[in-house]
Amino acid sequence: MREREIVTLPDDGSVAADGAARLLAALAAAQSARGVASVVLTGGGIGIAMLEAVAASPDVDSVDWSQVEVFWGDERFVPAGSEDRNDAQARAALLDRVALDPARVHPMASSTPGPSALESEDSADPDQGAQAYAQVLTEAAARLGEGVPGIPAFDVLLAGCGPEGHTLSVFPDSPAVHATAAGVVAVRDCPKPPPTRVSLTLAAARSAREVWLVAAGEGKAEALAKAAHGATEVEIPLAGLAGTERTLWLLDEAAAAQI
Numbered sequence: 001m002r003e004r005e006i007v008t009l010p011d012d013g014s015v016a017a018d019g020a021a022r023l024l025a026a027l028a029a030a031q032s033a034r035g036v037a038s039v040v041l042t043g044g045g046i047g048i049a050m051l052e053a054v055a056a057s058p059d060v061d062s063v064d065w066s067q068v069e070v071f072w073g074d075e076r077f078v079p080a081g082s083e084d085r086n087d088a089q090a091r092a093a094l095l096d097r098v099a100l101d102p103a104r105v106h107p108m109a110s111s112t113p114g115p116s117a118l119e120s121e122d123s124a125d126p127d128q129g130a131q132a133y134a135q136v137l138t139e140a141a142a143r144l145g146e147g148v149p150g151i152p153a154f155d156v157l158l159a160g161c162g163p164e165g166h167t168l169s170v171f172p173d174s175p176a177v178h179a180t181a182a183g184v185v186a187v188r189d190c191p192k193p194p195p196t197r198v199s200l201t202l203a204a205a206r207s208a209r210e211v212w213l214v215a216a217g218e219g220k221a222e223a224l225a226k227a228a229h230g231a232t233e234v235e236i237p238l239a240g241l242a243g244t245e246r247t248l249w250l251l252d253e254a255a256a257a258q259i
């Protein structure tokens with residue numbers, strides 16, 4: 001596994017701004033190389049702040065948004081349209097402000113029962129939502145090329161982390177972190193509300209060419225230090241984040257303070 005790159009910035013605002021500039025450059029480079037670029041979004045304050053910074057960037061049009069495929073690394077299993085959903089927050093922050101091709105935006109299932117939407121297979125059952133997303137990823141891998149079997153070689157996968165070391169919706173010593181196959185899983189009794197979610201496994205996240213962990217605040221410092229000093233992914237799931245070509249930690253000084 002290639003060495004992690006750790007970039008430290010003064011504060012959360014500069015992490016979001018730097019991440020936004022890097023993301024625009026990475027998507028443009030991917031389009032130059034392969035035509036279509038793919039990005040995996042996540043939730044949380046810094047992840048959404050980064051999308052807002054992308055939307056506000058003077059370089060936002062350096063990317064042909066109609067040729068960007070958007071996926072999620074995890075999603076809260078709540079009704080469609082809930083403001084708790086990562087996709088709702090991403091749409092408000094960026095996706096509704098750029099000219100994406102709706103057919104290339106792949107939300108995870110919501111808990112809204114009823115007729116299945118084309119992509120998300122909305123259902124009242126997160127396991128069905130996870131299975132439906134696995135199918136979306138298999139079909140996307142056929143279009144975009146796969147990193148690990150059945151999972152696209154995403155160009156950039158974004159992830160945040162929690163104070164106890166969770167990333168995506170994979171928590172320490174949880175069924176999701178013990179799910180070693182590359183896939184999509186339902187998460188129940190999640191320590192971070194809302195309790196029910198759908199998430200990529202860490203093995204699926206490692207299908208990405210580049211994996212970027214974006215974190216700010218002293219609350220993340222201990223978990224990041226443990227991961228930097230050899231903790232296992234079962235203990236500290238963020239330790240299991242790695243891209244096939246690059247693993248980047250974008251941290252503010254407070255989050256990096258104990259590394």
Ligand SMILES: O=C(O)[C@H](O)[C@@H](O)[C@H](O)[C@H](O)COP(=O)(O)O
Pocket residue numbers: 042043044045046047074075076086159160161162166167168169192
């Ligand atoms: O759905 C979620 O909640 C996210 O996927 C979660 O993994 C988040 O990225 C981290 O908890 C960091 O969140 P903050 O940036 O708000 O601390």
